[in-house]
Amino acid sequence: MTHLFSYQAADRSGKIQTGTRSGESKADVIRELKAEGLFIIKIHEKKDHTRIIGKKVKKTELMAFTRQLAGLLGSGLQIDQAISLVATILGKTRLAQIAFDLKKMVQEGASFSQALERYEAVFGRFYVTLVKAGEKIGLLPEVLKRLSTSLEEEHELKSELTNSLIYPVLVTLVSAIATFVMIRVVVPSFAQLFARSGQVLPRITRLVLVLSDILPYLSLFIIMGVVGFIFWYCSGLQSTKAKMVWDRFQLAIPVVGSIRLRLSIARFARMLSLLLQSGVQLVEGMAILQGVLDNLVLSELLHEAELEVRKGGSLARCFGRQAQWPALVKQMVMIGEEAGNLDEMLAHLAHFYEQETRSELKNLMALLGPVLILILTGLVFLIIVAILFPIINVPLLD
Secondary structure: OOEEEEEEEEOOOOOEEEEEEEEOOHHHHHHHHHHOOOEEEEEEEOOOOHHHHOOOOOHHHHHHHHHHHHHHHHOOOOHHHHHHHHHHHHOOOHHHHHHHHHHHHHHOOOOHHHHHHHOHHHHOHHHHHHHHHHHHHOOHHHHHHHHHHHHHHHHHHHHHHHHHHHHHHHHHHHHHHHHHHHHHHHHHHHHHHHHHHOOOOOHHHHHHHHHHHHHHHHHHHHHHHHHHHHHHHHHOOOOHHHHHHHHHHHHHOOOHHHHHHHHHHHHHHHHHHHHHHOOOOHHHHHHHHHOOOOOHHHHHHHHHHHHHHHOOOOHHHHHHHOOOOOHHHHHHHHHHHHHOOHHHHHHHHHHHHHHHHHHHHHHHHHHHHHHHHHHHHHHHHHHHHHHHHHHHHOOOOO
16 A cells, blocks of 8 residues: 655755655655655655545546646646646535645645555546556646546446436336235235135135235345345455356346446446556556456456466457457457557447447337336236136125
8 A cells, every 4th residue: 555755855965855755665765765865854654634534526526626637737737736726616525625635745745646646545546547657758638638538438428327227217116116005005905805705716816815915024025135235235245256256147147247248348448548548558557457347257357368468468369268258359459459559449449339338228228118117017907807806706795
């Protein structure tokens, strides 16, 4: 883990310098400063403000911060001035507090990437690596602009996916509530009538009556299972092996699995393309993405490919041996490596899969709505039929 240290040192002429420097430990920072010909007067680790401010910020805040910072740096402002202006624009947000702290660290002598490393839990390793690469090649405004575009495209795609699921979820919820009310309220009101009639009830009626009796226990079991799964999944208690099994299961689900795979590939291709365009080496970029991707199956495939490339192998050849990658991915990567424009090919690949996913999801949601309504109608019809069959044959009671 990277730590930030504040130091005071003297150079060979006796001039006092103060600033901040990031490093794995105090000894590493002292060794680095001595290598620059400085004599350490005092050094101490800066307080971790991330614990006070929190570890998460809104995605929209991060997008605005990146876009505005890129524009201000592109207009010629110094990094500390640009950060200060952006922090003021953000107002009383969590990210604004972090930005003011970033400005302070930069003014004390740290580079922007070194300051960001202190808040890696907020910005993420991918973000920090891109900024560091932009500083290294002297194109930080351009890199930030590409990064903001990437963040906005990813956020837009997630918003579209979420909005497209609202209608099916609402229909499913209404269907479940309506079915529950009919089975637990309507059906029991006829149970005594059926019992007094003494007739042999049709099989469908007996099934509905049994379901009415066990539904409370079944519902409780389902709710406990869903709550337990959500807690297990969100709390990080699951092992790597369990995560791998769950990710494999998601990819194996018909229709949903293919959509999930394309979304993961699009995210991988967009991120790796952005890293390569920013000057990050292919091997380093693949190592970074292994901790960024949300699917362990693809992370494992990337790990195998990284080892192959480190040995001097070809990324396309390694992908060719891995059956999980679609043929289009293998071909585009092979063409990109042969033509020397892998970053462009990956960008095209990401755009293609995002558009394909949007189109397929739109068609799927257009079909899913009527199907869910038909299912609800069918359930209600079956319950009504189960009630009406015995009533037709029940003799009139005095």
